[in-house]
Structures are given as C-alpha cells and as structure tokens.
Amino acid sequence: MENIIKDIQNRFEVSDIVNQRDNITFVTCEKEKTIALITHMKKNLGFKHFVLMTAVDWIEDGLFQLTYILNNPKKKLDVAIRTFISRENATMETAHKLWKQVSTYQRELKEMFGIDFPGSPRVNESFILEGWNDIPPYRRDFQTKEYAEKTYFPRPGRKTNDPSEYMKKNMS
C-alpha cells in the first residue's frame, strides 16, 4: 500500500492521507486531477473493481465531497479518493467510460444531490424520483419532515388529538 500511495502522491499530489485500516486508505485529490488519478489507478495499479461512488454534503463549507472507492482484487487493497466541489456550481467530470455502472451512480447523484456530470449517459433521466420539483432531497438543506407535512399531512378526514386532552375527555 505504501508504494501505491507514494506513487499517486508524486503523480497527483494527493493530500489528507488517512490509513483507516491496513488495507484501506483515504486520500484527497483536486477536482481537476481526480478522473486522471482514477484512470491511472485502474489501468496501471490494478484497481479494477469499482466499489462505489457517493457524495457527502458539507453545507457549512459550501462544498460537496465526492468519494470514489476503488479496489485491487489481486492485492486486496482499497483506496478511497475524496474530491471537493462547490455546492453552487456542482459539476464534475464524468467517469462513465471507465466502468459501466458508473453512469448509474452519476444519475443518482444528479437527482439526489443536484451534482451534474455532463456527458454521462441518461444523467438527466429520473432515477428514483418522478416529477420531483423541490430541491434535490439528499442535500442537507432539504427538510424531510417539513416536506412530508406539506405534501402528505394532514389528509382530508384525518383528525389529530392531543393525547392528554383526548384521555381527559374520554375518561370523564
């Protein structure tokens, strides 16, 4: 693992290296170099298995963290690559040419976080939500409870009782 990290550190200037376990390391890479780093890891370092790709919303910093986890099945090692993109102009280079399933992850991220991946197949097609007209629901500023109350509750004909008042009324 040490050699791999040294290699990518020299070539792509990765930072914030955290050896979480013996076989998994987290690194941070600049947005512009990330896809080149992933391509290098796949083609030259044996990281052929794409484990997952997801986003974390750091709303307080105005950033989205994109995490790509790659696995080397022969050496049984994982490297997780973090990259940070602006929340306001949430766009990232697509990686769909490297693995077939990546376009599905990118389609979901577009829908759930509003992160665009120009050129990714079917990226603008709805994935899970249909006819959604609110802000992307996995963003931290989307309020699930408020949305549910506004959209689904109260239904016509449904009454809400204060439990203590209700019991007082029925016990007397």
Next chain:
Amino acid sequence: MKKQKNIFNWQADRSKYPEKKKNGKLDIDMSSGKFVKLWQGPNHPGITGNMSLELTISGDEVVEAKTHVGYLHRGFEKLMERRLWIQCFPTCVRMCVAEPDYNEYLLAKSAEELSGIEIPEMAEWLRTLVLEMARLQSLLRTVPGQAGTLSLGVGVQWGVYLRDLVLDLFEELTGGRVYHMYIIPGGVRGLLPDGFKKRMEEVLKKIDEFVKNIENLMFNNIVFKKRTIGVGYIKPSWIDKYGIVGPNARAAGFKRDVRKDYPYLKYNELDFEVTSEKDSDIFARSMVRKKELIMTIDLIRQIMAKMPKKGDIKAPTPNVLHWKIPKGETYVRSESSRGEYGFYTVSDGSKTPRRINLRGPSYTHAISLLERMLVNANIADVHSIMVSLQTCPPEIER
C-alpha cells in the same frame, strides 16, 4: 426468408431486427410496427420486489431493456442523517428485507471502528452465527426460487417451509422473525437460549434432506437444464467492467469472497473453500448457490461446535442516547448471499451520522448488467435471467 419446414428448423427473422445507426446505437422506430413496448412489473410474479423492466421487443426477442426503480424509495440514508446512531439500527435493517442482519452488522462495525471499540470474542461468534443464519434463510428462498421461475413451484414451497423454521430460530434468539436488531454497537443483545444447539441441528437435518431433493428437482431435471444451460451468459470480461460480485462472479470462475479475501469476525477460524463454476450461465449460478447452501449448513455446524459456552457479549460503550462518534470515515464490507455488501460511513463528530451509504450488489447487477444481459434474450427467459442475478430492489433505492 425461407419458409419454415418444421419447428426444429426455426430461425429468428432477423429482417425485423433493428439496424444500427452510424453512432452504434440501435435504430428503433416505434412507429415502424416492428417493435412493441412490454412492461414487466412493478408488480409481477417474475420480479423480485418492486422494480419494473421496460422492454422493447421485436417478435419475442428483447432488443432494448431499461430497469426502472423508485417504487419502494423510503429515503433511509437521508432519514439516518437525522437520527442518533442507535436509532439508525431499526432503519438500516429495512434497506434489504432479504438479509437485514448484514446492515446491522455493518453499521455496528462502522461505529465501533470509528470509536475504537473492540468487541468480545463471544459476541464475534454470535455475530458470525447470525450472519450465516441470514445467508441460510436467504438461500432457502433463492435456490428453489430459480426453479420457481420455470414453473417448478414445489421447490419454492419446500424452501418457504424450511425458511420459516430458520425464522423460528431467529425468533428464539432475537425476538424478531424478519428484522432482528440483535447486533448492536459493542456486541450483541443476548446469549443462545437453552437447547438452541439441539433445535438448530434438527432444522439443519431437514435442510440436508431438502438439498438432496432439490438436486433431483432442479439439477437432474431436463426441463430445468434445457431452460438454464447456456441462457443468461455473463462474459468473464464483464466481471470488473460491470462490478459483478458474489455468486454471479463465482459462477464465471472468479473465486472472490469477502469472507476469505478480507476475513472478518470468526471466518478465519472456520474451514471452508470458496465455491465456483465456469460456465457462467443460469445453471452455473444456481449450482454455485446450491453449493453455498451446503457450505452454510456446514459453517453453522462448525460455529455451533466451536462457540464458547459463556463469555461477555458486549463491550462497554458510552450512553447511546448521548454518544458522539469521533470525526472520521470508513468503508466496511461483508459477504452477503448476493455478494459484496458494504457501508461507507462518515461521522462529523456529532450525535448523528453525517452520511451512510450502502453499496449493495443489486445496484450494479439489476441495472447496468441486467440491461445488457437482456438484449437478445427471449421474453420467456427475462424473469429467469433476472432472478439468477438475485436482485433486491430495496437496496438500489435505499
């Protein structure tokens, strides 16, 4: 096209098949009268859960397939961001109904790793047992379920009966039949009840009989062989290209198993070999799953024999109502009956998780892979191919 002499000389009418455009995509003109849209699901006997397939067919051949999900979205990952870590356990188990225990194990493992908590040996044994019991009850549905797609329904009924007996054991051990919440941060919730080992052995003996019967019902059955050998082929070169894991990869000759490659809990103290096949069709995948069923029975017997009679089942943890997990992130994985199942967890140091993301095998199997596999398939084989991938829609739309 020549006139067909008899059914055995039948050839597909390729003149109706779509030509390719210059950009390599199929030229499908729905107004040409050559194609029909066929929707399979979201509620269909051949669909495993709420998912639908939008099929474009020419004659009885699929020329294009699209998977649609979203019928079961409950936003679990989002809901967990607003809950205390301990409150996430009843939520996370619902991300995969077929094998809920892997979710609770992975969430507990993530919290423990980020907090630096080591669990007692007895708890590790009990967790290993529960995970293998989860695999057992899942395979009891899946192995005969493949025969069910070809109208051999009796195997499904045997499997459902035996699965219920395993759920009885779960109920004894955890109090719940389908969702257990038995694995908690620091360990597990209880020891084995008195006489559990004996009752487990009684159930395992019945499942031994079932394995013999399923051999005749499926693997020595000409109908099953005719409909599965050479059907639903996965090229070995697709394994990494599409992110294929678990029995689907092992049936193509890739001996990858998280239990062997990245041993966790007590798997490095158990004696087992990773099963595999080479033909990579539906028959090979069914065979791998049958072998895994036999292996799981053996593993449970080994666990019961090696498990200590007593010991601590839980390491001390902070008060779960005020527990702040240190800032950090991790990815933990386990081998479910469908393949690599992992949790990517991020903590910002507060009482609630910042992000929990599930990596389920169905995410790749049921979408990019299935959409590719169904091209050129006969519509009568669609559900059989889909079931052979052991898809679980809830884990796609967490």
